[in-house]
Amino acid sequence: MSTYKIYTDQLTLIKEKPFKLEKEIQNIVEKNLQTLLGLDFIKTEFSIGTFRIDSLAFDSDKKSFVIIEYKRDKNFSVIDQGYAYLSLMLNNKAEFILEYNESKSGTLKRNDVDWSQSKVLFVSPNFTTYQKEAINFKDLPIELWEIKRFTNDTLSFEQIVNRSSKESIKTVSNSETITTVSKEIKVYSEQDHLENIEDDFLNIYAEIKEFLLSFGEDITIYPKKKTIGFKIGSKVFCDIVMQNKGIRLFLNAKKGTLKDPECITRDVSEVGHWGNGAYEVRFPLKSDTEMDYVFNLLRQTINKNKE
Known part of the structure; x- marks a missing residue:
């Protein structure tokens, strides 16, 4: 969709101002997590073992953790990477709670967290048709968000909404990781x-x-x-x-x-x-x-x- 600026009844196209680095996207989202997503910021570049999570957030309404990853390139699988991060979280619950308590000076306990509502968000200026089609399952704890910056200092931030699919990811995947994660995480409809x-x-x-x-x-x-x-x-x-x-x-x-x-x-x-x-x-x-x-x-x- 094209956007125009009106000046004396004349229209001027507002051009996109592409992000040069993933870090630019990350900085904007982390500083505006409540405004954009209604989430509490916990940690940037959160590392566990060989994994590094770009942004760790917490949904105080659902009492659940949210992992956010930023992408400029298009060569990645949202399903494989998303479930790998969720598996990492479920296998390292204590580390996530410790990070929350250190960040928020809180006393969050394991039973205070609803792990079943955990999810992963991918944020990118563009997603491929294949990536958009890949999320068309009714029970996928993964979301895609497109972010674009424009030359008039405005920003668009929009979720890619999947079609009303009735198919479950569990019925089409033989992945052990997906099967294990799906036993604990549920997407409520x-x-x-x-x-x-x-x-x-x-x-x-x-x-x-x-x-x-x-x-x-x-x-x-x-x-x-x-x-x-x-x-x-x-x-x-x-x-x-x-x-x-x-x-x-x-x-x-x-x-x-x-x-x-x-x-x-x-x-x-x-x-x-x-x-x-x-x-x-x-x-x-x-x-x-x-x-x-x-x-x-x-x-x-x-x-x-x-x-």
Whole structure:
């Protein structure tokens, strides 16, 4: 897609300013991890044995580690290299926890980490068609992100989204590494949360989902182990917990920041819960007319997370 600058009704093409070194890409991403990916930076050039990880990050929402690799060349296998790094992590959990605690002055323990949601990100100005096709599996803990810099001091950062594949990487690979890693790491899908849910609540979820996605392409679905998250950019602004007899909707806003004169939300700011934020709405509602009221709460939450 071409981008143009407008000046007195005349268009000038904004040209790409290629990165000369992988290190340039790495520096930009590491300094802006929260803005770009919503991740906490842990370590640059993290070495274990003969392996060196470009960037080690932590997803505080999922309580999992994220490995980030930067590429300018196109001659590498995202599958082989990605699973090699995940295998390295699972076989060296203590070293990853130690690095986190030294970096964050924390007390993270092995059981505090959800290793099942670990993943690898590859960041590059370009990926080949083969590499893009290689990620078309429903359960692949590997993501591709394209980064481009332009002459007007702007940057694009976009995930290569795989097609809605129903095929599992485990069914097409005989790799021992992939088999071993797949026993511990699971990629959660939206559908995982919708199994065995009553139709009435599936319909409510579909209504909420349609409303949220109507706000534009910046809104994305973010399935996790316990919840279905919805993100605006890199921020999770709400979480939905699907249950057999109801739905729990968590709104990611600080206590006292949403206008709720009808008091239909529950204050969970000091209560342990799976979602983010201080507000909870439970379904079923007292009446169908309250759905518009919930939509207003969601609209407020989206606006708060844009600030």
